[in-house]
Amino acid sequence: MDINEQERIDAVNRYVKGDKPADIYRDANRSKKWLTGWVNRFKTGEEEWYKSRPRAPKKHGRKTNEEIEKVIVSIRKALIEGNEHESKYLRC
Numbered sequence: 324m325d326i327n328e329q330e331r332i333d334a335v336n337r338y339v340k341g342d343k344p345a346d347i348y349r350d351a352n353r354s355k356k357w358l359t360g361w362v363n364r365f366k367t368g369e370e371e372w373y374k375s376r377p378r379a380p381k382k383h384g385r386k387t388n389e390e391i392e393k394v395i396v397s398i399r400k401a402l403i404e405g406n407e408h409e410s411k412y413l414r415c
Contacts, residue, residue, distance in 0.1 A: 328374060330351060331361045331373040334351055334353075335361055335362055335365045339365075344358055344359075361373070
C-alpha cells in the first residue's frame with residue numbers, strides 16, 4: 324500500500340469517527356472535494372475503494388477500417404515516391 328492510499332484510509336476513518344470534514348482535509352492539506360470524493364467511494368462498499376483508478380479510456384471510439392488504412396498507406400507511399408499517377412487510379 325502506498326502513502327497516498329494510507330492517507331485516504333486515515334482521512335475516511337477520521338470522517339467515520341465523527342471528525343469535522345474541514346479539520347480532516349485541512350490537516351491532510353487537501354481540498355474538500357478530495358475528501359468528499361473518497362468518502363463517497365468508501366460508501367459504495369467497494370472492497371478496494373482507496374485505490375486510484377486509471378483515467379485513460381478503456382476503448383478508443385474510432386478505428387479506421389483495415390481496407391481503408393491499406394489504401395491510405397499505398398497512396399502515401401506513391402506520393403512520397405513521386406508516382407502521383409498510381410494514386411489517381413487506385414480502386415477502393
